[in-house]
Amino acid sequence: MATALEPEAASPEVHVVPTKARAGFRPTPAGWAARSLAVALPGLIVVWYVHHYAPVRADFLAGGVIIAIGALSLNVLVGYTGQISLGHQAFIGIGAFTSAYFIGESGQSFYVGMIAAIVVGAVQAVVLGLIALRVRGLYFALVTLAWGFVGEQSIFQLKSFTGGGAGAHATRPGGFTTDRMFLVFCAIVLTLILLVDWRLVATKAGRALQAIRENPQVAANYGINVKGYTLFSFAVAGVYAGLAGALFASRRDTVSATDLSFYLVALPYLLVTVVGGLRRRGGIVVFAMLFVLGGEYLPDLAKSLHIKFIQENAGNIIQSLSGVLAVLTLIFQPDGVGTITAPIGRWLKGERFSMHVSAGGGAEGVSVRP
Amino acid sequence: MQGVGFVIARPIVQGLASGAAVGLVAVGLVLVYKSSRVFNFAAGEFVTLGAFGTYLADFWLPFGLAVIVGIATGAIAGLLTERLVVRPLSSRPKVTILVATVAIAFAIIPIEIIRSSKTQAFPARPIVHGNAFQIFRVFVSWQQLIIVLALVVVGAGLAYFFNRTDLGLATLASSQEPTATRLMGIRLNRISMLVWGMAGALGGLAGVLLPPLNLNFFAGFGTTDVLIAAFTAAVLGGMTSVPGAFVGGVLLGIVQAGALANVNSNKFPGAPSVAVLAVLVIVLVVRPTGLLGKEA
Numbered sequence: 001m002a003t004a005l006e007p008e009a010a011s012p013e014v015h016v017v018p019t020k021a022r023a024g025f026r027p028t029p030a031g032w033a034a035r036s037l038a039v040a041l042p043g044l045i046v047v048w049y050v051h052h053y054a055p056v057r058a059d060f061l062a063g064g065v066i067i068a069i070g071a072l073s074l075n076v077l078v079g080y081t082g083q084i085s086l087g088h089q090a091f092i093g094i095g096a097f098t099s100a101y102f103i104g105e106s107g108q109s110f111y112v113g114m115i116a117a118i119v120v121g122a123v124q125a126v127v128l129g130l131i132a133l134r135v136r137g138l139y140f141a142l143v144t145l146a147w148g149f150v151g152e153q154s155i156f157q158l159k160s161f162t163g164g165g166a167g168a169h170a171t172r173p174g175g176f177t178t179d180r181m182f183l184v185f186c187a188i189v190l191t192l193i194l195l196v197d198w199r200l201v202a203t204k205a206g207r208a209l210q211a212i213r214e215n216p217q218v219a220a221n222y223g224i225n226v227k228g229y230t231l232f233s234f235a236v237a238g239v240y241a242g243l244a245g246a247l248f249a250s251r252r253d254t255v256s257a258t259d260l261s262f263y264l265v266a267l268p269y270l271l272v273t274v275v276g277g278l279r280r281r282g283g284i285v286v287f288a289m290l291f292v293l294g295g296e297y298l299p300d301l302a303k304s305l306h307i308k309f310i311q312e313n314a315g316n317i318i319q320s321l322s323g324v325l326a327v328l329t330l331i332f333q334p335d336g337v338g339t340i341t342a343p344i345g346r347w348l349k350g351e352r353f354s355m356h357v358s359a360g361g362g363a364e365g366v367s368v369r370p
Numbered sequence: 371m372q373g374v375g376f377v378i379a380r381p382i383v384q385g386l387a388s389g390a391a392v393g394l395v396a397v398g399l400v401l402v403y404k405s406s407r408v409f410n411f412a413a414g415e416f417v418t419l420g421a422f423g424t425y426l427a428d429f430w431l432p433f434g435l436a437v438i439v440g441i442a443t444g445a446i447a448g449l450l451t452e453r454l455v456v457r458p459l460s461s462r463p464k465v466t467i468l469v470a471t472v473a474i475a476f477a478i479i480p481i482e483i484i485r486s487s488k489t490q491a492f493p494a495r496p497i498v499h500g501n502a503f504q505i506f507r508v509f510v511s512w513q514q515l516i517i518v519l520a521l522v523v524v525g526a527g528l529a530y531f532f533n534r535t536d537l538g539l540a541t542l543a544s545s546q547e548p549t550a551t552r553l554m555g556i557r558l559n560r561i562s563m564l565v566w567g568m569a570g571a572l573g574g575l576a577g578v579l580l581p582p583l584n585l586n587f588f589a590g591f592g593t594t595d596v597l598i599a600a601f602t603a604a605v606l607g608g609m610t611s612v613p614g615a616f617v618g619g620v621l622l623g624i625v626q627a628g629a630l631a632n633v634n635s636n637k638f639p640g641a642p643s644v645a646v647l648a649v650l651v652i653v654l655v656v657r658p659t660g661l662l663g664k665e666a
Contacts, residue, residue: 084465086411086472135654138409138464142601143654146647149598154640262594267476274469316480323477330470331458 025352035348057296058179059251064292065186066247068285069193070265071272073240078270079278080201081233082213083132084141086262087148088269091238093156093260095121095245100168100255101161110173114246121242122235129234133227148266156257167256170249186247193240194281200236201279209233268319271326282345294318381627384583387514389623390521391580395600396607396615397528398448398569404545404610405565406460408467412451412474413600416570417592418482420444420577425492425587433495441574447478448570452563475593482589491588494581517579524572525616532612541565598643599626602650608660617661625649 027035049057070092077085085091098120099113128147132140156162171177176185200206208229211219220226249255259265268291276287295318302310310317347353395413402410423443427436451474459467486492496513503510532538543551544561552558573592580596581587603622607614626642633641653660 084468131651131655135651135658138468139605139654139658141409141465141468142598142605143647143650146598146602146643146650149594149643150640150647152640153643154638157639159636263476263479263590267472270469271473271476274473313480313484316484320477320480323473323475323480326473326476327455327470330462330466330473331455334462334466 027350032350035350039348058183060292060296061289062179062183062186062247062251064289065183065190066244066251067269067272067292068288069186069190069240069244069247070269071276071284071288072193072197072281073237073244074269074273075278075281075284076197076200076233076237076240078273080206080209080213081230081237083136083230085144085237086141086266086270087144087146087151088241089260089262089265090148090151090155091121091125091241092245092248092265092269093151093257094124095242096170096249096255096260097156097162097168097245098242099246100170100249103171103250104163104169110171110246110250113170113249114173114243117242117246117249118239119242121245122238125234125238125241126231129231132234133230148262152257152261156260162255162257167254167259168249169254170246171253172250182251186251189243189247190285193243194285197281205229205232268322271322275322275326275329280342291318291322294321381631382624383510383514384631385624385627386620387517387623388580388583388627389603389620390517390616391576391583391619392596392599392603392623393521393616393619394524394572394576394579395596396603396619397524397612398572399600399604400607400609400612400615401565401572402569403604405541405562406456407464408456408471409464409601410451410471410569411468411593411597412447412471412478413569413573414593414597415475415478415590416444416447416573417577417580417596418587418590419447419478419592420574421492421494421581421587421591422482422485422577423574424578425494428495437578440578441571444574444577445567445571448566448568448573449563451570452566456566457559457562479590479593486589491586492581493586494584496582513579513582517583520575520579521616521620524575525613528612537564599623599646602646602653605650606653606660608662611660611662614660614662622646622649 070088073091074085074088077083095117099110099117102108102113102116103110128144131143135143162168172182173185176182201209208219208224211222211224212226212229216226248259252259272288272291273284276284295315298314298318299311302308302314343353395417398416399410399413402408402413420440420443422440424436424440427439431439451471455470455474456467459470496511501509501511530538532542540551540556541561541564543554544556544558548558551561576596577587577592581591599622600619603618604615605618606622607616607618625645629641629645635641
């Protein structure tokens, strides 16, 4: 079985010819009703739950959405471009501090800060991309790791830029100041990013990136601008990360260097991307939410079970378990846990329910028209 | 005035000692890379576990035994990593194994944080207290001297192992021609276990020796403070050269100590990490084979 990290991984998906069963099958009205219900019911439960138990829960959900956006940014690099990044605390943090600088220091509106975060995030990503043109694979992972620590230990500590240890202030966008409305705002941004990401992989750029990931030399021979597309993908990852950073800064009103460490940002985001499944947007978003909700609900659960140890250390236990889960995923389910839910996704799209992993031709992965 | 000798000698003395400890970790990385072409991002946690092993064993055992416990903790961590994670993934792309070793570090650090919830930093005990001698008015502590001595001893031991023993020859052979080595009746799995065990023990040794320089250590310090320096040292030395990793570690230690001593940390914080990134990028772009490496 091909691994998600493996360049060849996408090739079986590319050559999928629609089978007879798939082309001819149309669900009955009752089938469509069942599918709509399957989408609507969990959605309603989530909406009801957030409505009832907000605002604390809404704040955590917003945190999950931000992790999802950051993980989607990593997905562009690791999944689409095939370049691993271990320094995403710099990607997210530069966006966060840029946004906070424009909002807190210069007194601009949130949207100005957000646009500045996008621009600066893209610029720093492209600079790293220039290095990635020369240094590939494992060695590039080292460069990103070092870049992350430069961000954490040097850039984020600059007093004039980030306020040093005290942190920088950033307000929330007007009209979205409550926790619940801020969650709505984060969800809107996530939806936009998912749309952009979907169009990115479904169009010419996505095919070019896939060709480059599998073999840069062959891609160049087919007339693909390898340098241009590599830098383009870094810019896209930088834009996503800048957005995630702007939301990160505004979520808690202040942002400081200790919130943006290797351990708290780069590692969890990478594992969410890997466990959720590379090139599986849905899987990444779902696992990001599970990661946050696990840390949020485990203390309650432990309290009701009277296990004090788990209650006090819930966050760390969740982190440790996701590390173990990531290793297990890589060994036993190399395409990410998204493959487990992929049959459900295809069923919802109006296909016959089947457990075959490759039958859908990349329901969420890189979809290429035959 | 402290004198020119002091200004030059102090970063060299400090960098030599911390760089020697980083060099030990770098050698572990090089051994693993040579034998299985894997970048081991769990190496930083071998260091932290070694430090923790010594710290915890010191409550129960005489200090000499606690040091051995620390080294053994690192070695056991290395063996478990090989057996439970690297071997099941051995046929997969190297990037997959890299991510898996990152995940190992991510699984271990929270456990250390739970252990350290009451005290943020743990005191680290030097093997011998006090200063050994003074050079250009710079005090050289026994601990610094012992670290450099450890590096020399380990270097001599590895040179003897690879040049004079059959097992060392088998290890070298398995990294150059795995298939032919296997046909000669050498069990590659055992060689792999041996290499990971050695890498873990070197990490554990660094975890015993390094923390006393800063007087204490904290959860995850191996990954956040040591790992990238060790990788950069290994790349600087050529990634496949054991002597290169030693030289790279010492050179990088001096560069970092120099950056720390000569840059105003209020105006420009984090100079050592910037120096590491600069060295890494320059080496990878200008001379990817490193100082002593034979291949990229």
